[in-house]
Every structure is written in C-alpha cells, then in structure tokens.
Amino acid sequence: xxxxxxxxxxxxxxxxxxxxxxxxxxxxxxxxxxxxxxxxxxxxxxxxxxxxxxxxxxxxxxxxxxxxxxxxxxxxxxxxxxxxxxxxxxxxxxxxxxxxxxxxxxxxxxxxxxxxxxxxxxxxxxxxxxxxxxxxxxxxxxxxxxxxxxxxxxxxxxxxxxxxxxxxxxxxxxxxxxxxxxxxxxxxxxxxxxxxxxxxxxxxxxxxxxxxxxxxxxxxxxxxxxxxxxxxxxxxxxxxxxxxxxxxxxxxxxxxxxxxxxxxxxxxxxxxxxxxxxxxxxxxxxxxxxxxxxxxxxxxxxxxxxxxxxxxxxxxxxxxxxxxxxxxxxxxxxxxxxxxxxxxxxxxxxxxxxxxxxxxxxxxxxxxxxxxxxxxxxxxxxxxxxxxxxxxxxxxxxxxxxxxxxxxxxxxxxxxxxxxxxxxxxxxxxxxxxxxxxxxxxxxxxxxxxxxxxxxxxxxxxxxxxxxxxxxxxxxxxxxxxxxxxxxxxxxxxxxxxxxxxxxxxxxxxxxxxxxxxxxxxxxxxxxxxxxxxxxxxxxxxxxxxxxxxxxxxxxxxxxxxxxxxxxxxxxxxxxxxxxxxxxxxxxxxxx
Amino acid sequence: xxxxxxxxxxxxxxxxxxxxxxxxxxxxxxxxxxxxxxxxxxxxxxxxxxxxxxxxxxxxxxxxxxxxxxxxxxxxxxxxxxxxxxxxxxxxxxxxxxxxxxxxxxxxxxxxxxxxxxxxxxxxxxxxxxxxxxxxxxxxxxxxxxxxxxxxxxxxxxxxxxxxxxxxxxxxxxxxxxxxxxxxxxxxxxxxxxxxxxxxxxxxxxxxxxxxxxxxxxxxxxxxxxxxxxxxxx
Ligand SMILES: Cc1cc2nc3c(=O)[nH]c(=O)nc-3n(C[C@H](O)[C@H](O)[C@H](O)COP(=O)(O)O)c2cc1C
Ligand code: SF4
Ligand code: SF4
Numbered sequence: 001x002x003x004x005x006x007x008x009x010x011x012x013x014x015x016x017x018x019x020x021x022x023x024x025x026x027x028x029x030x031x032x033x034x035x036x037x038x039x040x041x042x043x044x045x046x047x048x049x050x051x052x053x054x055x056x057x058x059x060x061x062x063x064x065x066x067x068x069x070x071x072x073x074x075x076x077x078x079x080x081x082x083x084x085x086x087x088x089x090x091x092x093x094x095x096x097x098x099x100x101x102x103x104x105x106x107x108x109x110x111x112x113x114x115x116x117x118x119x120x121x122x123x124x125x126x127x128x129x130x131x132x133x134x135x136x137x138x139x140x141x142x143x144x145x146x147x148x149x150x151x152x153x154x155x156x157x158x159x160x161x162x163x164x165x166x167x168x169x170x171x172x173x174x175x176x177x178x179x180x181x182x183x184x185x186x187x188x189x190x191x192x193x194x195x196x197x198x199x200x201x202x203x204x205x206x207x208x209x210x211x212x213x214x215x216x217x218x219x220x221x222x223x224x225x226x227x228x229x230x231x232x233x234x235x236x237x238x239x240x241x242x243x244x245x246x247x248x249x250x251x252x253x254x255x256x257x258x259x260x261x262x263x264x265x266x267x268x269x270x271x272x273x274x275x276x277x278x279x280x281x282x283x284x285x286x287x288x289x290x291x292x293x294x295x296x297x298x299x300x301x302x303x304x305x306x307x308x309x310x311x312x313x314x315x316x317x318x319x320x321x322x323x324x325x326x327x328x329x330x331x332x333x334x335x336x337x338x339x340x341x342x343x344x345x346x347x348x349x350x351x352x353x354x355x356x357x358x359x360x361x362x363x364x365x366x367x368x369x370x371x372x373x374x375x376x377x378x379x380x381x382x383x384x385x386x387x388x389x390x391x392x393x394x395x396x397x398x399x400x401x402x403x404x405x406x407x408x409x410x411x412x413x414x415x416x417x418x419x420x421x422x423x424x425x426x427x428x429x430x431x432x433x434x435x436x437x438x439x440x441x442x443x444x445x446x447x448x449x450x451x452x453x454x455x456x457x458x459x460x461x462x463x464x465x466x467x468x469x470x471x472x473x474x475x476x477x478x479x480x481x482x483x484x485x486x487x488x489x490x491x492x493x494x495x496x497x498x499x500x501x502x503x504x505x506x507x508x509x510x511x512x513x514x515x516x517x518x519x520x521x522x523x524x525x526x527x528x529x530x531x532x533x534x535x536x537x538x539x540x541x542x543x544x545x546x547x548x549x550x551x552x553x554x555x556x557x558x559x560x561x562x563x564x565x566x567x568x569x570x571x572x573x574x575x576x577x578x579x580x581x582x583x584x585x586x587x588x589x590x591x592x
Numbered sequence: 593x594x595x596x597x598x599x600x601x602x603x604x605x606x607x608x609x610x611x612x613x614x615x616x617x618x619x620x621x622x623x624x625x626x627x628x629x630x631x632x633x634x635x636x637x638x639x640x641x642x643x644x645x646x647x648x649x650x651x652x653x654x655x656x657x658x659x660x661x662x663x664x665x666x667x668x669x670x671x672x673x674x675x676x677x678x679x680x681x682x683x684x685x686x687x688x689x690x691x692x693x694x695x696x697x698x699x700x701x702x703x704x705x706x707x708x709x710x711x712x713x714x715x716x717x718x719x720x721x722x723x724x725x726x727x728x729x730x731x732x733x734x735x736x737x738x739x740x741x742x743x744x745x746x747x748x749x750x751x752x753x754x755x756x757x758x759x760x761x762x763x764x765x766x767x768x769x770x771x772x773x774x775x776x777x778x779x780x781x782x783x784x785x786x787x788x789x790x791x792x793x794x795x796x797x798x799x800x801x802x803x804x805x806x807x808x809x810x811x812x813x814x815x816x817x818x819x820x821x822x823x824x825x826x
Binding site: 036039040049050051054055057058059148159324341346348473484485486487488489490491492494495496497498519525526529530532 | 618634642713717757
C-alpha cells in the first residue's frame with residue numbers, strides 16, 4: 001500500500017466535486033481503505049461538508065471506511081457462482097489463509113468477503129482481488145492465489161493468466177456481425193443531418209435495451225427539445241443485474257460502435273459532452289476505454305469540430321462506479337456522476353429534461369447506443385425488418401447457468417425461451433430466470449413464451465436452472481442481493497428487503513412457518529406498492545413467482561408449526577452465563 | 593375558477609406548483625406523513641403518505657396536483673399499507689416509549705395511534721446504536737432515528753451548518769454528524785438550531801428538561817395527529 005498524494009490527486013481531478021467518487025476510488029486503490037483523515041482532507045479541499053464526503057464514502061460497497069486486508073478478496077456471490085461451487089472455493093481460500101469469512105486476518109494482510117455478481121457468469125466462479133477480476137476459479141487457482149498473497153506479491157505481478165477475461169460469443173446477428181469502421185456511423189449522421197438522423201431512429205422503432213424499453217427516438221427527441229444551455233449523453237455501462245454480461249462483451253469488442261452511438265446521439269440532440277458510467281467490477285475495461293478515447297481524439301472522432309464538422313464539438317469522459325447496483329437506475333447513476341450517494345431521484349422531472357447538473361440528459365444502455373449507430377448507417381427500415389412489430393431488431397442475451405455453452409447470443413427479438421435453451425444446449429431445464437433477480441421466473445409450461453417487450457421483457461440476462469437445483473436456494477440468493485443493494489432511501493425497501501431476507505433464510509433453514517410465508521407475501525405487496533424506485537418494486541418478485549409457480553419448493557422446508565419463536569431463549573442467556581461463570585443445569589432453561 | 597382534484601369524493605382546490613399533499617392539508621384534509629414538513633422541499637422517503645391516483649400508488653408529498661386527478665386517501669387498503677410502513681419504522685429501531693422524553697410529542701408514536709398499530713407484526717431488528725451524549729446541551733439517541741432527513745435538511749438549508757448527513761446504505765443507513773471524531777460535541781451545532789427542534793421523534797433532545805411537561809399535557813394528549821392543525825404540531 002502506498003500513501004496517496006492528495007494534492008496531486010485533487011489537481012488531476014481539477015478540484016471538481018463531481019469527481020468525488022473517482023477520487024475516493026483512487027484513495028481506496030492506493031491505501032486499501034478511506035481513512036477519516038483522508039475524508040477530512042478531501043472535504044476541506046473541495047469545500048464540501050465533511051459529513052457529506054463521509055456519506056458518499058459510506059455508500060459504495062467497494063469503499064472501506066474501516067481497514068480491510070491489504071489483499072481484499074471479494075467472491076462474486078451470484079447464484080451462478082454458487083452453482084459452480086464458489087462457496088467451497090471460498091472456504092478453501094479461507095482455510096489456506098487462516099482467515100474467517102468477512103474477517104480481516106490478525107496481521108492485516110488479507111480479508112475475504114463476498115460481493116454482488118461481478119458479471120463473469122459465463123466463466124465463473126469469480127472473485128475480485130483489490131478490484132481486479134479473476135474468473136474460472138478452481139481449487140488449483142485458489143491455491144495459486146493463496147500463494148501469491150502469502151508471498152506478498154503485488155497484484156500487478158501475479159500471473160497474468162489469472163486475469164484473463166474471455167469474450168464468449170456463440171451467435172452473431174445484426175450487431176455482433178457488424179463490420180462498421182470507427183466513425184462510419186458518425187459520417188452517416190453528418191450526411192443525413194441531425195433531424196433526419198433522429199427521424200431514422202424513430203422509424204427504426206428501437207426501444208431501450210436497459211430494461212424499461214422506452215422508445216429511443218422519443219427519448220432523444222425529448223432531450224433535444226427540452227430547454228437548457230447544454231445537454232449530456234450518458235452511456236449506462238453499470239450492468240449490475242446479476243446474470244448480465246453482454247455489455248462487457250460489447251465494450252470489449254465493439255467499443256467504437258458504442259462511442260459512435262454516443263457521438264451520434266450528441267450530434268442529434270445537440271450535446272457536447274458524454275459520460276460512460278462503467279461499473280467498478282469492470283476495472284479491466286478502464287485502460288482499453290481510455291486508450292480508445294485517446295485514439296478517437298487523435299483521429300478527430302472526438303474533440304473540437306468532430307471529423308471537421310464545423311460547430312460540433314464532443315468529448316467523452318469515463319466514470320467508474322464503486323459497487324452499487326442501484327447506480328444503474330438512471331437518476332441514481334446521475335447522482336453518482338455528480339459525485340454523490342447513488343439515491344434515485346424523485347421523478348418527474350425525468351433526466352431527459354433535468355438530468356446531469358439539472359440539464360437535459362439522454363441515458364442509454366450500451367446495447368441501445370450500438371443499435372442506434374447501426375440504424376444511423378443502415379436506416380430505420382432495415383432495423384425494423386428484424387424482430388417483432390412491437391420489438392424491432394435483435395437482442396444480445398447473456399446466457400449462464402445449467403447449459404453446455406454459456407456465453408453471449410444475439411438473436412432477433414421474439415425468440416422463444418425454448419429456442420434459446422436449445423441454442424445453448426440446456427437439457428432438462430427446471431426453470432429459467434429471465435432478466436435477473438428483478439425479472440421473471442419461468443417454468444417449463446412457459447418456455448414457449450417470447451423474449452420481447454410484449455411478452456417476457458428482458459434486459460438480457462438468461463439464467464438456467466437444471467432439474468437438480470433447489471429453487472429456494474435461488475430465492476435465498478436473490479433476497480440477499482436486494483438487501484445488500486437497497487440504497488436505503490425509502491422505508492419499504494430499506495426495512496422490507498432485510499425482513500424478507502430473514503424470512504426466506506428462516507424457511508431455508510427449516511425454521512420457517514406458514515406465518516413467515518404470509519409475512520413475506522405481505523412484504524411483497526407493501527414493497528411493490530409503496531417503494532420509491534423500481535428496485536423496491538421488483539425486489540420481491542422472485543419470491544412471489546416461486547410461491548405461485550413452485551410452491552412445493554417452499555412447503556417442503558416449512559416447519560409444521562404455525563409459530564416458532566424467532567430466537568432461542570436459552571441461547572439468549574449465554575452472555576449472562578459467561579458473565580457469571582456458570583454453566584450448571586440451573587443456568588440453562590431446558591433443565592429447569 | 594380555481595383548479596381542483598378529487599380526494600375521497602371531495603373536491604380539493606389547488607394552485608399550480610402545489611403537491612397533492614400540500615393542497616389536501618391546506619384544505620383541512622389530513623394525509624399521514626413523517627418526512628414531509630411545510631418548510632422543506634418534499635422528500636418522499638417515508639412513504640407513509642402513499643395514496644392511490646387513478647388506480648396507481650404514489651407518494652402524495654412528491655406528486656404534483658393536477659386538474660381532474662382522482663385520489664384515494666382514507667381507504668382500508670391504504671390504511672393497511674401505511675400501518676405496515678409505520679410498523680417497519682418501529683421494528684427498524686429501538687423504541688421504548690414509556691421512557692422516552694418525546695412521548696406524547698412524537699409524530700411516529702402519534703401515527704402509531706392514528707393507524708392503530710397494536711402489535712409490531714414484523715420481526716424486531718434490535719439494532720445496536722450507541723447514544724451520543726458528548727454535547728453539553730444536547731443529546732443524540734440514534735435508537736429512535738427514522739431517517740426522515742429533516743435535521744439534515746434543516747441544518748443545511750436553515751441553519752447553514754451542515755451538522756448532519758447520512759452514511760451507509762440499505763438497512764445500515766444511519767445518521768452521522770459533521771466531525772472527524774464522529775461526536776456531536778465536535779460539530780458547530782447550537783441548541784437553538786432548527787435542526788434540533790425539527791426532529792419529529794426522540795433522537796435530538798435538549799438536556800436538562802426531562803419531563804418538564806408532564807405526560808398527559810403533551811401535544812398529542814390533547815388530540816390525535818389527524819385532528820391537530822398543522823401549525824400546532826411540534
Ligand atoms: C435498480 C435498477 C438498476 C438498473 N441497472 C441498469 C443497468 O445496469 N444498465 C442499464 O442500461 N439500465 C439499467 N437500469 C435501467 C435504467 O434506469 C434506464 O432505464 C436505462 O439505462 C435506459 O436506457 P435504455 O433506454 O437504453 O434502456 C436499471 C434500473 C433500475 C431500476
Ligand atoms: S426502492 Fe430501494 S433502492 Fe429504490 S429508493 Fe427505495 S430504498 Fe432506494
Ligand atoms: S421516538 Fe417516539 S416512537 Fe420512538 S420511543 Fe420516543 S416516543 Fe416512542
């Protein structure tokens with residue numbers, strides 16, 4: 001660990017408070033945690049109240065405000081990691097290193113804990129060590145990691161093979177087979193003009209690939225027409241939904257298409273500035289993205305008078321997240337871009353009129369921007385020929401779980417669940433989770449349904465559970481995910497996700513009763529109806545679906561009783577026994 | 593002609609820019625709320641003011657009033673949702689009303705009565721939250737914090753001191769104060785700050801005045817919170 005040069009850091013970030021999350025990332029990376037002294041220093045230099053900086057540091061999971069190990073190991077804890085054996089691998093590493101889960105070893109060398117899905121579901125189980133991703137974990141690789149830690153080798157000097165990330169593509173269609181050169185979409189946009197580019201996008205019928213499915217052309221037009229001295233384009237590369245990893249592949253292999261899409265958007269709506277908000281888990285993409293931005297500046301694809309087009313200036317800045325799923329929600333993302341806690345804003349007003357710094361802002365998913373670039377070159381009619389009437393175009397699926405060929409698949413919209421199962425070699429699937437924990441659980445009776453906005457809407461995740469899996473384990477995993485990722489702003493989601501986690505844990509441990517199920521179902525209604533944002537609205541959907549479609553999975557673990565005490569009275573007396581130094585029969589409840 | 597919307601079959605007049613809750617309260621119709629306060633911008637975090645508008649649920653404190661809205665307020669369904677939200681706030685903290693200085697003046701307790709919270713229904717979380725008695729004139733009992741952010745907003749917007757903020761997230765979200773030691777005594781707070789008086793529950797308390805007003809003569813001993821004019825509430 002190297003003490004950070006605070007003065008240099010502040011200068012590099014232009015003393016700009018909107019870059020606070022970026023500055024905290026650097027402090028964390030250099031010193032291994034964010035100390036109270038650093039918080040005071042940064043607050044003083046930025047002219048922010050100290051408590052506000054502390055609040056930001058305390059919000060993001062990757063920021064440690066109390067010391068963690070010099071090597072901080074975080075195991076990806078998605079259900080797919082678990083299905084691939086991550087729990088045993090974590091225990092193995094803990095045993096090798098002599099450290100308990102969630103603890104810091106006495107010599108402060110190492111700590112081992114868990115984190116939400118790191119987006120390597122097709123090459124899991126995975127972990128992060130000081131922010132660097134390692135996939136395809138095996139016993140041998142775990143042992144190698146333990147040796148590197150005990151040898152105190154800097155992570156940069158570990159065998160590079162450990163950090164290899166694969167782009168596994170199994171089927172290409174419009175997007176993934178594109179051979180457009182950098183800037184080609186931009187030239188097409190200049191040739192058409194801003195208004196006609198927008199018209200073409202409207203004609204394509206393209207709908208957002210990030211989940212909500214809002215018509216992209218309408219979004220761009222609204223931002224263009226909204227009053228404001230300046231406008232912004234944001235590429236949402238937070239990809240936080242467990243089971244999704246297609247944006248990682250797009251950013252790795254098709255980065256110039258993404259940047260072309262952003263720049264076309266800037267041209268069409270009249271923006272001069274764009275941001276890529278990249279999830280912190282994809283740290284390995286930072287250097288390639290920075291390099292691509294530099295190359296595009298050199299090639300006049302960014303900067304003043306882009307490609308010689310007088311009066312159109314466009315720049316793109318990269319921001320990294322720091323471990324927060326809710327920051328994928330567009331208004332929370334904007335708060336984070338402004339250097340704040342990632343709390344979803346009250347909407348309306350929407351980002352298209354009041355976004356980054358209160359200005360009209362288009363937030364689009366990575367895949368949406370790529371599709372927009374293709375539409376700009378090939379036209380709206382070309383795009384609309386593919387897919388279905390209500391869901392034109394293609395969709396890139398992230399396929400993982402129990403199948404022969406996990407990876408990325410591009411298909412026209414409207415593909416059935418069964419067709420995708422066949423394509424990836426999934427036999428005897430018991431269920432599929434479409435669109436991640438916030439999405440839909442489907443059983444075989446529904447495998448004929450179509451993956452399209454008008455039927456089963458999806459943000460791209462497709463997670464398969466074979467016949468031997470216990471689906472309650474899936475619900476347990478999802479409940480823990482939401483409790484960990486709730487931002488805590490509103491009462492129903494803040495308290496509800498934790499209570500739901502406790503109820504489902506109790507059921508899984510065979511300590512649950514019918515009452516736990518009833519309480520969980522009530523919580524589901526409460527969270528759906530009263531939460532502030534879509535995270536809370538959908539956080540119970542997995543349990544509702546399990547109860548509706550796979551009820552025996554729950555029932556067989558229930559205790560036959562209607563009521564069980566939530567705590568063990570005798571256990572509660574343990575501290576008293578310890579203090580009084582007694583352990584005789586009379587000091588125990590069951591013996592009295 | 594002023595514009596109106598309908599709430600439980602009553603016409604509520606409003607002026608442009610008012611929220612549904614502001615218009616209702618101004619017209620003498622009570623909508624339960626905790627994090628909303630007439631002097632501060634709508635916040636929308638406690639969700640106790642949830643209503644149903646044209647069949648959809650929404651927080652009335654952040655919902656702009658519009659001509660012709662059909663709003664449900666006092667229905668059995670909404671009362672149940674609101675009761676459960678208040679129950680969640682109770683189980684999230686540690687509330688022992690009989691020994692609390694705020695008892696009788698407390699909005700959470702008053703809402704508990706209003707919404708007929710007879711049991712806590714949900715599993716209590718019993719968080720471990722040490723009190724801060726470092727300040728000579730004030731004390732902080734975090735056990736009762738409902739995270740409404742009124743003190744955060746008051747200290748920033750009215751007192752100009754930024755004494756309070758939130759840190760953590762999810763169930764670990766908590767109130768912090770503006771000092772490296774984390775102690776209230778090391779902040780610039782004064783007992784006369786609006787941030788002190790605005791606390792709707794028993795977190796920010798003035799020292800040395802315990803039970804000066806006897807139980808039985810406190811705000812909500814006189815009338816339930818729904819019958820109390822907005823200006824009379826502490
Ligand atoms: C909790 C939550 C997380 C989200 N995460 C993402 C994400 O990681 N990536 C994304 O593109 N959209 C995400 N969204 C959707 C965004 O809010 C937004 O709708 C989207 O970025 C708009 O882009 P699109 O129109 O191109 O789909 C999330 C929404 C919620 C409620
Ligand atoms: S629903 Fe959850 S994530 Fe969304 S604002 Fe409320 S607490 Fe935050
Ligand atoms: S803050 Fe209110 S609800 Fe909590 S203990 Fe005090 S009086 Fe009771």
